[in-house]
C-alpha cells in the first residue's frame with residue numbers, strides 16, 4: 001500500500017518544522033538579495049501579468065512572438081498565453097498584437113490590485129512545499145531509507161544555496177555500473193508543482209521498494225537520480241514572501257542592468273543563442289545570459305552530468321526535466337523545426353517520438369518535438385542530447401491552461417497530478433537500458 005507523501009509530510013511536519021525554519025533563516029542570511037531579506041517586497045516591484053494573445057497560430061508566429069522578450073506559457077490553435085510586464089505588453093500592442101489580460105492567473109497580483117477573476121483556482125504559497133520544507137523532507141527520507149537513498153550536494157546556486165541530487169537504488173550509497181536515469185525539477189522558479197513531483201518520486205521509490213514489482217525491479221537494475229530544485233533562489237524568491245511573484249529565472253544580477261536573472265533553460269552550451277530562440281536583453285524572461293553556462297545553476301547541472309562520464313561513457317541514458325504548464329511531452333531539438341539534424345538521425349528521432357508517445361499515452365499529455373511549440377536555443381534537452389547523448393525529454397505538467405490556474409493551480413491537485421506521471425516515469429526507466437529497443441532495433445545499442 002502506498003503512503004501519500006502529503007499525508008506523510010503532515011505527519012512529520014512538527015518534527016521538521018524547527019529544522020526548516022533554521023534552514024530558511026540560514027539561507028536568507030547567506031543570500032545577497034537586492035531587496036534585503038527574501039521576504040521583503042520592494043514597493044516599486046512589478047509582478048508581471050498573464051495575457052492571452054490572439055491570432056498567433058503557427059510555430060513560426062510563436063517563435064517571432066517569443067523573440068520579443070516574453071515567455072510563452074501555453075499554446076492553443078489560434079492563441080498563446082504569455083507572461084509580460086506592463087511595458088512589454090504595451091510594446092506588443094503597439095506592434096499590433098491583440099493582448100487580453102487574464103486577471104486570476106497570478107494569485108499574488110490578483111490580491112494586490114483587486115482586479116477580480118476566478119477564485120476557484122486560487123492557490124497560496126503555503127499550499128506548496130517551500131524550499132526549506134523540501135530540504136527537510138529529503139533529509140528525513142534519506143535518514144529513513146539510508147540504503148535506498150543517498151543525498152549529494154552537487155553545487156551551489158548564485159545566492160549560495162545547496163543544489164542537491166538524490167541517488168536511489170537498492171544499494172544507493174554505492175556507485176554501481178548500471179544505466180542511470182535523471183529527473184530534474186524546478187529549473188523555472190514558479191513551477192512549484194515540479195518540486196512536488198520530485199518529492200512524490202522519492203517517496204514512491206522508497207516506499208514501493210520490496211512492495212511493487214516494477215519499482216523493485218527498477219531499483220535493482222538502475223540508478224535513479226533526482227534533483228528536486230535546480231533553481232532554489234528563484235523558488236524562494238517566488239514563494240517565501242507569502243505572495244507569489246510570477247518569477248521564472250534565477251536571481252543572478254546582470255552587469256549594466258537593473259534587471260535580475262538568467263533563464264536557465266536558455267543558458268546551456270549547445271547552439272547557445274543560435275537561432276532566435278532566446279533573448280540578449282537582461283529584462284527578458286528568456287534572457288540567455290552573457291555566455292553559455294554563465295548561470296551557476298546551469299553549470300552545477302552540466303558539471304554533475306559530465307561527472308557521470310565514467311570510463312569514457314556517459315552513465316546517464318535518459319532524462320526528464322519537469323516543468324509546468326500545458327500538459328506536454330517534448331523532445332529535441334528545440335533550436336530547429338527539422339525532425340533530424342546533425343547529431344540526430346531518423347532512427348533517433350523515431351526513438352524520441354516512440355517513447356515520448358508511449359509516455360504521453362499514459363498521462364494524457366500531448367507528445368511533440370519541442371520546436372513544434374516554438375524555437376528555443378540553449379535549452380537543457382538540446383544540450384543533454386546534442387552534447388551528452390542522453391535521451392532527454394521535457395514534461396510540461398498540469399494544468400492545460402491559464403484559466404485552470406496556470407503556474408499556480410490549487411494545492412489540492414498536487415497528489416493527483418504527481419501520481420499522474422508514475423507510469424510515464426516507469427516507462428522511461430524500463431526503456432533506459434536500450435532505448436532503440438522501442439523501435440525494434442536493439443542492435444543499435446552498443447554494449
Ligand code: 0X9
Pocket residue numbers: 071072073074188265323324325330333334335370371373374375376379394396
Ligand atoms: O520555454 C521553456 O523553457 C519551456 N516551457 S516553460 O513554459 N516551462 O518555460 C519549454 C522548453 C521546451 N523547448 C521548446 N519549446 N523548444
Ligand code: ZN
Pocket residue numbers: 188191323324
Ligand atoms: Zn519551465
